[in-house]
Amino acid sequence: MDMDREYTQDFVTDEKWQAIINNDASYNGQFYYAVKTTGIFCRPSCKSRAPKRENVRIFKCADQALAANYRPCKRCKPTREKLPDSEWIAHVTQYIDKNYMEKLNLDLLAEISHGSPYHMHRIFKKVKGITPVEFIQQVRIKEAIKFLIDTEKGVSEIALAVGIPNTSYFITLFKKKTGVTPAEYRKLNKKKYKMEGLRHGIQE
Amino acid sequence: MDMDREYTQDFVTDEKWQAIINNDASYNGQFYYAVKTTGIFCRPSCKSRAPKRENVRIFKCADQALAANYRPCKRCKPTREKLPDSEWIAHVTQYIDKNYMEKLNLDLLAEISHGSPYHMHRIFKKVKGITPVEFIQQVRIKEAIKFLIDTEKGVSEIALAVGIPNTSYFITLFKKKTGVTPAEYRKLNKKKYKMEGLRHGIQE
DNA sequence: ATAATTTCACTATCTTGCTTTTATAGTATC
DNA sequence: GATACTATAAAAGCAAGATAGTGAAATTAT
Numbered sequence: 001m002d003m004d005r006e007y008t009q010d011f012v013t014d015e016k017w018q019a020i021i022n023n024d025a026s027y028n029g030q031f032y033y034a035v036k037t038t039g040i041f042c043r044p045s046c047k048s049r050a051p052k053r054e055n056v057r058i059f060k061c062a063d064q065a066l067a068a069n070y071r072p073c074k075r076c077k078p079t080r081e082k083l084p085d086s087e088w089i090a091h092v093t094q095y096i097d098k099n100y101m102e103k104l105n106l107d108l109l110a111e112i113s114h115g116s117p118y119h120m121h122r123i124f125k126k127v128k129g130i131t132p133v134e135f136i137q138q139v140r141i142k143e144a145i146k147f148l149i150d151t152e153k154g155v156s157e158i159a160l161a162v163g164i165p166n167t168s169y170f171i172t173l174f175k176k177k178t179g180v181t182p183a184e185y186r187k188l189n190k191k192k193y194k195m196e197g198l199r200h201g202i203q204e
Numbered sequence: 205m206d207m208d209r210e211y212t213q214d215f216v217t218d219e220k221w222q223a224i225i226n227n228d229a230s231y232n233g234q235f236y237y238a239v240k241t242t243g244i245f246c247r248p249s250c251k252s253r254a255p256k257r258e259n260v261r262i263f264k265c266a267d268q269a270l271a272a273n274y275r276p277c278k279r280c281k282p283t284r285e286k287l288p289d290s291e292w293i294a295h296v297t298q299y300i301d302k303n304y305m306e307k308l309n310l311d312l313l314a315e316i317s318h319g320s321p322y323h324m325h326r327i328f329k330k331v332k333g334i335t336p337v338e339f340i341q342q343v344r345i346k347e348a349i350k351f352l353i354d355t356e357k358g359v360s361e362i363a364l365a366v367g368i369p370n371t372s373y374f375i376t377l378f379k380k381k382t383g384v385t386p387a388e389y390r391k392l393n394k395k396k397y398k399m400e401g402l403r404h405g406i407q408e
Numbered sequence: 409a410t411a412a413t414t415t416c417a418c419t420a421t422c423t424t425g426c427t428t429t430t431a432t433a434g435t436a437t438c
Numbered sequence: 439g440a441t442a443c444t445a446t447a448a449a450a451g452c453a454a455g456a457t458a459g460t461g462a463a464a465t466t467a468t
Contacts, residue, residue: 038463047417048462055463074461105451116420121453133428133452155442166430171443173428183442242434252433253445259434277433309421320450325423337422337458359412373459375413387412387467 012056019044020056032059034070041065042073088113089127092120093135100139101163106132140164141177148186155182216260223248224260236263238274245269246277292318293331297339304343305367310336344368345381352390359386 012033019027027044034041035051041059042048059065062072091113096104109132110117124132140162147158159170174182216237223231231248238245239255245263246252263269266276295317300308313336314321328336344366351362363374378386 035463040462042462046462049416049464051463107451117452118421118454119419125453131453137428164429167441168431168443168445169429172445175443181443239434244433246433250433251447253435255434311421321422322424322451323449329423335423341458358410368459370460372413372415372461377458379413385413 012053012058016044016058017053017056021050023047032062032065033057034059034065034068039070040073041070046073048073085123086127089124092124092132093128096132096136096139100136100143101161103163104136137173137177141174144170144174144182145178145185148182149189158182216257216262220248220262221257221260225254227251236266236269237261238263238269238272243274244277245274250277252277289327290331293328296324296328296336297332300336300340300343304340304347305365307367308340341377341381345378348374348378348386349382349389352386353393362386 016027016031016033018024020033023045025045030044032041032043033051034057036055036057037051041062057068059068066072092109095109095112106117106121110120113120121132124135128135130138143162144158147153147161151158153161155171156167159165159167162170164170164173171181174180174185178185180188220231220235220237222228224237227249229249234248236245236247237255238261240259240261241255245266261272263272270276296313299313299316310321310325314324317324325336328339332339334342347366348362351357351365355362357365359375360371363369363371366374368374368377375385378384378389382389384392
């Protein structure tokens with residue numbers, strides 16, 4: 001319907017064509033390409049299958065393409081704001097730091113941050129070097145240690161306070177991480193505190 | 205409080221002691237053992253931790269143990285009514301049969317039936333011999349075949365109707381399962397129907 | 409032309425051995 | 439005699455490679 005406007009569009013130069021077939025992200029923002037046969041327009045970096053050169057039209061901005069009745073591609077376009085992985089995961093670790101006393105699992109963490117638990121798990125490990133569960137356990141044991149040193153709370157109470165309502169399991173896990181049971185840890189470190197004015201001998 | 209009744213109880217014979225530490229189910233009903241330090245009584249087959257021999261008292265029946273102020277063990281006793289896995293899974297397959305046109309996944313199936321998706325998956329495979337996903341795919345392809353034979357709907361429409369909104373993927377899957385594409389399948393079986401009065405040559 | 413099929417690169421979900429966590433029972437210790 | 443700790447089977451959940459599913463676009467068949 002607006003084929004008569006053909007001459008108002010940019011010509012498909014070799015440079016642009018190369019950018020398109022190489023999905024070259026450095027050209028993003030410089031131009032958009034539309035495909036006549038599908039009525040869809042993309043950014044140069046779009047990873048979708050390369051169109052035939054003769055079906056391509058070039059636009060300087062998205063509005064022009066929309067005006068010419070093309071719709072934005074679902075793969076490259078709506079990819080507007082995707083914050084980098086590190087920020088995404090920082091979100092997750094902050095949540096854990098604040099909510100270690102609650103029940104936590106992958107599904108929940110995925111939900112509060114973003115989509116798939118499986119994907120989140122992969123990225124978490126890539127960014128932090130440890131798995132989410134390992135991270136959660138470390139936070140909980142560190143908090144438990146603070147309670148043991150700074151308070152006189154009983155072991156069951158501390159277990160509950162750090163998000164491990166199962167006392168016997170808490171003791172097992174604590175011993176696995178620190179080498180000693182909670183009560184032993186308290187005894188050892190209270191003494192040290194009195195004698196040397198020190199704290200937190202094993203962790204940190 | 206009723207230590208004076210000690211002599212009215214059975215003696216812990218070597219045979220009974222062996223039955224207890226081996227969790228020997230063949231002795232169930234013949235006697236019960238109570239543990240003085242915990243105030244709990246069990247059947248011989250109970251899987252809980254073995255008590256010390258000197259803490260054990262033997263009873264001929266549960267009533268005697270109750271009368272002596274012991275409470276029944278929660279692991280071996282309440283194992284009264286647990287419906288078999290097959291019934292649980294039948295629930296799931298019925299749901300699939302009725303809802304194959306909707307989006308389905310493990311989490312959903314676990315939710316409508318019972319707890320953990322992982323556990324459900326394991327039991328499903330044990331009971332049915334195939335995984336839930338395989339089962340769903342089979343249902344969908346069988347329904348698609350009915351549509352191909354009984355109607356003139358297009359392939360995309362059929363794909364959507366059987367819960368696979370992505371036509372290209374539907375075709376890929378159909379071919380993987382039947383060996384031919386949907387349109388080919390229709391052509392072959394329509395012809396056969398006309399010529400021989402038959403139907404559904406490949407599946408069923 | 410329209411519908412069907414294939415291709416491709418990517419993301420989401422499954423799969424399943426392994427680990428964590430729960431639920432109970434029992435012993436040790438202070 | 440309450441609190442700490444050990445033990446253990448079953449259920450729940452993780453981990454990470456394998457597989458399924460998506461969305462764009464070309465190609466082929468009708």
